Amino acid sequence: MSADGPDLVVAGAGGGLVGALRAARHGRDVLVVEASEHFRRGNNTSMSTAMIPGVGTRWQRDAGVSDSPARFVGDVLAKTKGTGDAGLAGALAVASGPMLEWLADEIGLPLTLVTDFRYPGHSVDRCHTIEGRHGARLLEQLLVAVRSSARIDLLVPARLVDVRVEDGHVVAAVIEQPDGTREEIPTGSVLLATNGFGADRSLVERHLPGIAGAVYHGSEASRGDALRIGSRLGAATALLDAYQGHAALAQRSATLVGWATVMHGGFMLDLTGRRFGDETTGYSEYAEALAARPESTGWLVFDQRVFNLCMSFTDFKETVGAGTLVWADTPAELARVTSLPTDAVVAELAETAVAAEGSVADRFGRTNFEQALAPPYAAVKVVPALFHTQGGLVVDGHARVLRQDGVPIEGLYASGGAAAGISGHGASGYLAGNGLLPALGLSFLAAEHLGAPRPAPVEAPVEEGSR
Numbered sequence: 316m317s318a319d320g321p322d323l324v325v326a327g328a329g330g331g332l333v334g335a336l337r338a339a340r341h342g343r344d345v346l347v348v349e350a351s352e353h354f355r356r357g358n359n360t361s362m363s364t365a366m367i368p369g370v371g372t373r374w375q376r377d378a379g380v381s382d383s384p385a386r387f388v389g390d391v392l393a394k395t396k397g398t399g400d401a402g403l404a405g406a407l408a409v410a411s412g413p414m415l416e417w418l419a420d421e422i423g424l425p426l427t428l429v430t431d432f433r434y435p436g437h438s439v440d441r442c443h444t445i446e447g448r449h450g451a452r453l454l455e456q457l458l459v460a461v462r463s464s465a466r467i468d469l470l471v472p473a474r475l476v477d478v479r480v481e482d483g484h485v486v487a488a489v490i491e492q493p494d495g496t497r498e499e500i501p502t503g504s505v506l507l508a509t510n511g512f513g514a515d516r517s518l519v520e521r522h523l524p525g526i527a528g529a530v531y532h533g534s535e536a537s538r539g540d541a542l543r544i545g546s547r548l549g550a551a552t553a554l555l556d557a558y559q560g561h562a563a564l565a566q567r568s569a570t571l572v573g574w575a576t577v578m579h580g581g582f583m584l585d586l587t588g589r590r591f592g593d594e595t596t597g598y599s600e601y602a603e604a605l606a607a608r609p610e611s612t613g614w615l616v617f618d619q620r621v622f623n624l625c626m627s628f629t630d631f632k633e634t635v636g637a638g639t640l641v642w643a644d645t646p647a648e649l650a651r652v653t654s655l656p657t658d659a660v661v662a663e664l665a666e667t668a669v670a671a672e673g674s675v676a677d678r679f680g681r682t683n684f685e686q687a688l689a690p691p692y693a694a695v696k697v698v699p700a701l702f703h704t705q706g707g708l709v710v711d712g713h714a715r716v717l718r719q720d721g722v723p724i725e726g727l728y729a730s731g732g733a734a735a736g737i738s739g740h741g742a743s744g745y746l747a748g749n750g751l752l753p754a755l756g757l758s759f760l761a762a763e764h765l766g767a768p769r770p771a772p773v774e775a776p777v778e779e780g781s782r
């Protein structure tokens with residue numbers, strides 16, 4: 316690290332680590348400051364299902380998948396009903412392929428393409444993941460690389476509390492130790508990778524009233540620090556009502572059941588024993604739909620085949636291990652073990668079976684049931700949850716934070732939940748993977764923009780006799 320301080324301070328050791336690693340790759344000295352001692356198991360990247368969209372990757376080519384940035388942007392615009400940021404989505408799509416291939420080849424992430432099922436809204440297979448489909452492994456691998464880099468220092472716990480800007484350019488990061496000691500670190504660049512404001516109750520109540528009553532299942536360190544720091548510096552903010560919800564958090568164990576259950580043919584009942592919509596529209600918007608049902612509680616119903624297919628997910632295995640599933644050999648028995656009205660449960664299993672066979676259209680318009688459920692049936696009691704917020708500081712395609720007049724604050728970048736994302740307003744625009752894509756992708760783009768240090772100017776040789 317030079318006496319003048321690091322070239323880049325990254326605040327937040329989640330997706331921000333990708334930016335740190337990429338900047339180090341460009342020959343930059345980086346300081347990562349992380350507020351929480353428990354970040355390895357507590358931040359959102361570590362909690363995630365590790366599904367990262369990648370466009371035009373070699374894994375897609377190997378699987379014969381034809382994808383393009385235009386196709387990805389089309390999917391984002393369809394899911395957000397035209398309100399997603401097409402420019403930012405395009406920049407992320409273009410960067411995603413080279414980023415994932417670099418993460419695999421140089422950082423050692425053992426990535427594969429998910430081909431066994433497709434999340435709602437993706438028109439082709441493009442989610443990439445790692446063995447176990449869990450973010451803790453993803454983060455651990457990034458940390459191994461960070462720790463072995465001579466150019467990256469990691470300071471934990473230390474919280475970014477301010478950024479000094481002079482003449483429109485970042486000049487220092489202000490960090491605070493847990494004992495309240497503050498230190499000003501000279502630097503020309505700061506990446507705000509501190510996530511959103513999901514853990515700040517008052518901000519959630521103000522901006523996301525529809526999900527404010529639900530369980531918060533995200534990082535406790537997502538307190539809106541980037542929003543406050545950026546706003547103080549005159550940054551523009553957008554989409555503060557945007558968030559990712561999830562309708563399948565197991566009530567008893569507070570673990571994720573996962574939406575692969577639905578995409579493989581499962582469905583959701585409320586406490587009257589009836590379905591209440593097309594579950595395949597998306598797990599994020601379904602959280603608000605479930606929140607509006609009696610007691611904000613439901614039962615996710617599937618069968619042995621779906622169970623077997625979902626065991627590739629660490630979260631699902633944990634849910635099973637926690638003993639939250641009930642099993643039944645008949646529809647009537649399923650009603651008994653779930654304490655739901657028998658007539659309703661029997662009717663739903665019969666109706667979904669004929670819809671799955673295609674003989675009668677589903678009354679909610681659902682077209683994908685994969686196949687009809689067969690005994691033994693499984694069910695798990697679920698509640699809706701808020702996972703993270705998707706609104707924040709407005710950034711351009713280089714992850715530069717923009718002022719309200721559209722001019723970048725030189726040297727200030729934002730990624731992940733700190734930045735306004737590509738999910739439009741509310742919950743329904745969230746396309747699976749569009750949490751990690753801006754988290755990893757914007758931090759990668761910030762490092763690309765920072766680039767390599769400029770070579771020191773070479774002084775012209777002074778010719779003899781010219782003095």
Ligand SMILES: Cc1cc2nc3c(=O)[nH]c(=O)nc-3n(C[C@H](O)[C@H](O)[C@H](O)COP(=O)(O)OP(=O)(O)OC[C@H]3O[C@@H](n4cnc5c(N)ncnc54)[C@H](O)[C@@H]3O)c2cc1C
Pocket residue numbers: 326327328329330331348349350351354358359360361362363364365366367473474475476508509510511532533534536537538540541559571702703730731732733747748749750751752754
């Ligand atoms: C259960 C679950 C499953 C998910 N699955 C997926 C998925 O499969 N695919 C997907 O795309 N998205 C998924 N998401 C969303 C995804 O996890 C997030 O969008 C993404 O991880 C956000 O990354 P981030 O870097 O912005 O934040 P984080 O990973 O939370 O990292 C932010 C870090 O900043 C630290 N911090 C906070 N304030 C400060 C400060 N002032 N100074 C220094 N450090 C600070 C925090 O401690 C934290 O370590 C999931 C979320 C959950 C909860």
